[in-house]
Every structure is written in C-alpha cells, then in structure tokens.
Amino acid sequence: EDQVTQSPEALRLQEGESSSLNCSYTVSGLRGLFWYRQDPGKGPEFLFTLYSAGEEKEKERLKATLTKKESFLHITAPKPEDSATYLCAVQLHGSGNTGKLIFGQGTTLQVKP
C-alpha cells in the first residue's frame, strides 16, 4: 500500500534553533514529492517540488532534500513567522495527468521568540 508518513507530529523550537522535518514514503513509484505550508484556517500553500534522489530546493530559511526513501525539510534559524503546519505529498508514477497526490499527516511547527 502506498503510504506517506511525517515525523514528528509536532515540533517546538526556540527562535534561531535549526531543525529538520521528515517525510518518509513507501510507494510503488515516485513521480514527484511536494512540500506545502498550511497556516491555521487557510489552505495549503505550495513550497517545493522534488523529482529525483539527491535533488535540493531552497527558499529563504527552508531547504528541502530528497532521497529514495524520504525527504527532509530543513529549517535554518527559524523565526516565529515560520510557525505553521508543513505537509508532504507524493505523486505516483502511473497517475498520468491526474495530478492525484497522497498526503502525509503533517508536522505542526511552533517557533517561540
């Protein structure tokens, strides 16, 4: 069964304390892996797409990396405004043009000043 698991479920950091969020996947074939940010009461907002092992993407304090079994979202020197739920999703080979995604449960990050 295709599965996406995120850990930890919740993470509390002090401002400036770097850390990583994990997204592990067991799927029949990976077409792409996506990271989204979701603020309370809002819809998910796209951050990154990764397609192949070894690929990395960066945006401000965030860096996403991909291996054959998992992806990491590294947060360097986080600020309180980075507090949100971070969602990981995979698109499978063979999903064609449907764009169907399998989502993980999310990691809720709280950054305290």
Place this chain on the structure above:
Amino acid sequence: NAGVTQTPKFQVLKTGQSMTLQCAQDMNHNSMYWYRQDPGMGLRLIYYSASEGTTDKGEVPNGYNVSRLNKREFSLRLESAAPSQTSVYFCASRPLDSPLHFGNGTRLTVT
C-alpha cells in the same frame, strides 16, 4: 487575483440534510480537486476532474457527488449528510504538470 474561491466558509447541517459546496478558480486551470482534511488523517482525495467534462473518484468518494459545471467551477454535493462527513473541505486546481493551488476551505459540521 482571487485564485481558488470556496463558498460557504462555514456550514452546520443536521443529519440527512443536503448541501452543495461551491468552488471556482480564475486561473484557467484544467484540473480541479476536492479533498477533505481530518485530524490525524491528512488530506484525502474525494473526487477530481482532470479536465472539463470529466470526473473521477478519489480515495473517499462514498456519500459525495460532483459536477464540473464549466472550466472554472467544480461543485461537491452531499445528498444526505452524516456526522462522519464533519470535516474541512478543500478545493484545489492545477495547470498541466504543476503543483496544486488550494482554496481556504469550507468547515462543515454535521450534527
């Protein structure tokens, strides 16, 4: 630029009542999707429409119907609401080979 607009934002229904959730996008995207989000379950796909005129079932379609009214609009209907359908519903759209763009959700409570 409005993006993906969902109405209503909040709704309370009694068991057995029906309602339609509306979704419209102004980005000329081909594909549209309905997801539900429940605590600890992640986002789960209910139905999707890869292009105007087509609709297909996702992971959790039971109890729902959809209509792709035109390229802009994709509605989700609950014919006879049940407490298990209490959730937050998200509509999303995407152009070809691009990430999903989400609306801000409809929070539905069924009592």
